[in-house]
Amino acid sequence: MKTPPLPLAEAQTRLLALAPSLAVEHRAVIECLGHYLASPIIARRTQPAAPVSAMDGYALRSAELPGPWRVIGESAAGHPFGGVVGSGEAVRISTGAVVPEGADMVLLQEDTEREGEILRLTGEPPAPPIRHVRPAGMDFAEQAVLIEKGLRIGPAQIALAIAGGHAHLPVRRSLRLTVIDSGDELVAPGCLPALHQLPASNGPMLCAMAAGLPVDICHAGPVADNLDALAGAFDTAAEADVIVTSGGASVGDHDLVRPALEAVGASIDFWRVGIKPGKPLLVATRGSQMILGLPGNPASAFVTAFLFMLPLLRAGLGARDPLPRAIHSRLATPMSAGGSRMEFLRARWDGASVSLDALQDSGALSPLSRANALVVREAGAPPKAAGTDVPVYLLENGGIA
Ligand SMILES: Nc1nc2c(c(=O)[nH]1)N[C@H]1C(S)=C(S)[C@@H](COP(=O)(O)OP(=O)(O)OC[C@H]3O[C@@H](n4cnc5c(N)ncnc54)[C@H](O)[C@@H]3O)O[C@H]1N2
Ligand code: MOO
Numbered sequence: 001m002k003t004p005p006l007p008l009a010e011a012q013t014r015l016l017a018l019a020p021s022l023a024v025e026h027r028a029v030i031e032c033l034g035h036y037l038a039s040p041i042i043a044r045r046t047q048p049a050a051p052v053s054a055m056d057g058y059a060l061r062s063a064e065l066p067g068p069w070r071v072i073g074e075s076a077a078g079h080p081f082g083g084v085v086g087s088g089e090a091v092r093i094s095t096g097a098v099v100p101e102g103a104d105m106v107l108l109q110e111d112t113e114r115e116g117e118i119l120r121l122t123g124e125p126p127a128p129p130i131r132h133v134r135p136a137g138m139d140f141a142e143q144a145v146l147i148e149k150g151l152r153i154g155p156a157q158i159a160l161a162i163a164g165g166h167a168h169l170p171v172r173r174s175l176r177l178t179v180i181d182s183g184d185e186l187v188a189p190g191c192l193p194a195l196h197q198l199p200a201s202n203g204p205m206l207c208a209m210a211a212g213l214p215v216d217i218c219h220a221g222p223v224a225d226n227l228d229a230l231a232g233a234f235d236t237a238a239e240a241d242v243i244v245t246s247g248g249a250s251v252g253d254h255d256l257v258r259p260a261l262e263a264v265g266a267s268i269d270f271w272r273v274g275i276k277p278g279k280p281l282l283v284a285t286r287g288s289q290m291i292l293g294l295p296g297n298p299a300s301a302f303v304t305a306f307l308f309m310l311p312l313l314r315a316g317l318g319a320r321d322p323l324p325r326a327i328h329s330r331l332a333t334p335m336s337a338g339g340s341r342m343e344f345l346r347a348r349w350d351g352a353s354v355s356l357d358a359l360q361d362s363g364a365l366s367p368l369s370r371a372n373a374l375v376v377r378e379a380g381a382p383p384k385a386a387g388t389d390v391p392v393y394l395l396e397n398g399g400i401a
Pocket of ligand 2: 276279280
């Protein structure tokens, strides 16, 4: 007897439990863009290491306002003043320079007038507590956790790790991904297809979806609809951590992904999920290798890649939160009742409300290219009026906030 399709959450949980555990390596910080931290980053130093000025002006004692003062030297960025600021004294200071001992505030240059060494306040004295001084450790202190394990390294995290004294970071090695297009009707991109053929567009789409992650991608196919060709493609990809196929995942006589996987000794973990599009998703393992058989319909391949392939890759790379997160937005137009499967409707979100595309056929690519969001319609949901809040997955950045 055929088992019923798995609910989405259960299927995702089962998939993520199988994610490969890639070796940890120490990479130069600037080569960690897009990686996930394998352990927390601890500050090796304090920043700022000493109190520094937030403005260009004069360092002096706030108790001595409104002055005047005698300028006794300078503290510039990278060139601290060696002495102590005494009573009635001030030190010329630039933004980022160390506030000399004895001084507790910086008077803005624009609020002063200087004649030789004599400095006078021209405007109103700044109201306490404004001192234009950044205290030592304002940003972070030595031993503080700068970035938690499982978070992604972007430009700001690169800067923070370097400021924290790190030259290398612990991250998982790049994941090896093989993407296979399969189907007798497919021709390679750029070749002119006959009427019974079409270009293999899913593979390049899936590669593009994965390209933002630290993944080494190999694109194979189109592979013919026969057991030997498919099994051969799986064997060629024996070293991949993850293989993703599209097409041939359903119940037709030429849907051979499942038998080919069985032929190469893979074991099927589950097949079919209660979502539309994307029902005939197949998940298998061969040793530590994972195989995702995505459906061939382009929107089905896209949605299952969004909900399964990208989370699997993120989990293998050590992401703390590998699943995409939905936001909530108002429907711009009414939404009809849900069917027997949970649906992911191609939609356009404008920042305030979300409009469903009129064409929701899973074989259509044009609505997918117009979409920047997927609206969730639960199975059996009642019709919803315009203005109702619905869960929405934003497609930019793979749905990761
Ligand atoms: N009797 C049933 N038929 C179907 C069922 C079912 O439950 N019972 N499920 C339907 C659903 S839902 C989907 S989704 C599709 C998926 O089928 P397959 O994964 O076997 O995909 P194919 O039949 O090979 O192809 C479907 C469609 O997609 C085109 N395609 C395939 N690969 C590519 C590619 N790499 N690039 C571009 N386009 C591709 C292919 O030409 C077909 O038009 O099955 C339903 N049938
Ligand atoms: O699940 Mo299929 O993806 O409905 O077309």
